[in-house]
Amino acid sequence: MLIESGCASENTVSLLPAILEPTPAASLSSLFAGQHVERLASGALFWQGDRATHVFEVVEGVLRIVHAFSDGRRVVAGFLFARDLVGVSVRECYPYTVEAVVPIKVRRLSWGRFEDEITEAPGLRDQLVAHLRDEMASVHSQVVRLAHGNAEERLCGFLMSMARRMNGDRWPAVIVDLPMSRLDIADHLGLTIETVSRAMTRLRQQGVVSKIGRYAVAVRRPKKLAVLSGDDEESGSEEVSIRSN
């Protein structure tokens, strides 16, 4: 039974004794603390192909990571929320556009300044590595979600991850905000808006969720949602699958 549900966050750093940390900057976020807060009601924070000149911290709101294609098609690779960092995993040019889903507030740091600060504080380097690893895990699970299931499973997986992120990893969450449009969700899950809509309707009919206004749902049957998302699985060995209920 190795499945200690979790295997997540905040451990890499603590593996090293916290003794040698002379700097007061405890977290990557604190680097942005002194920076001016910028507001953006809508549109792009930066464009795919631009030189990566800045790193951002999301203060408030939601953004989407977008790959645009010349044929008009679009892929939403992910969403960004308060406290997320933008651009730290980029090397030279931004490989995607980042746009505001709702009016947002961000702080920015020039790439050079960010690098300098990181270089001077070993603790922050570790935090950066930890952050990149978390980001990897998140993108990785998105790969699995896209390759794996049908429309309903993908939507359930998306709702689960939204519930977790917006609730500080508390689960089950009752209310899940979905500030992005159906088109954003569709492009994120590799589906069309119609299919997303139908899948959502089916979930409502099954009593798994119910709509609250337009941009939120209430999770009525968290367990069923988890099962449908295929999130509880990941066995790989034979001797599982007893699971009553």
Added chain:
Amino acid sequence: MLIESGCASENTVSLLPAILEPTPAASLSSLFAGQHVERLASGALFWQGDRATHVFEVVEGVLRIVHAFSDGRRVVAGFLFARDLVGVSVRECYPYTVEAVVPIKVRRLSWGRFEDEITEAPGLRDQLVAHLRDEMASVHSQVVRLAHGNAEERLCGFLMSMARRMNGDRWPAVIVDLPMSRLDIADHLGLTIETVSRAMTRLRQQGVVSKIGRYAVAVRRPKKLAVLSGDDEESGSEEVSIRSN
């Protein structure tokens, strides 16, 4: 015209003056130089859910990154080749199984030792960050590929990325080795073996590729392959697409 085709590799590090590097270890790979070479004919290097005790360097051969589900379905999140590192982006437990596609050789380092070496050499920390960023870019493009196109586009994208990786980023490549089975490719692209097979046949009929034995193809029309994969796109703005040649 910001699109300097490239925007890639080996710059993050050189932004910092290379003055302060007392250690002889120039690259992450060199950490593994003294380690015993292990051989694995087939089966898993480690299992999904295992505690992440080691970091590996692939010396020779090909491996696959596998997510297994309790219902028997499988997702191949990616493939690993010579010089690739395995496990550096993991935090506590391996979130996937890594298996040998062909008989492989690897070197290993304990997690603790890896961390220690990294901590002592600032240059290596930068390399680690650079490595994680490259890995992010790779996984990111996999997300885009899965969310974007139909079977043929996905297969073309896969062939392109295989051609690039096995040829040290030289393109166009004539011969592309495909040591993995159709099932591996199918699970990687979110398709079935039959669909992969049919897509491959269609590419052959169009004269884009031709089969060489069982585990390799020759690229006959690289340009068409690139177009079909949707790789040349990524515009986003209107005024591009001049690009002679």
Added chain:
DNA sequence: CGCTCTCTTGAGCCACGTCAAAGGGTGTGG
């Protein structure tokens, strides 16, 4: 109240999944 934008619902079609069988390469044993 009417306009517009987004979401929902419906009908038909097509690409891909499923089921089934045949083809081809590889290894083993006669």
Added chain:
DNA sequence: CCACACCCTTTGACGTGGCTCAAGAGAGCG
């Protein structure tokens, strides 16, 4: 050296989930 068996791949026939096209329903706003 051939024969057989096994496994992987290819090809075919058919069904279905999701895409396309089209219309209708809410919600925000002047």
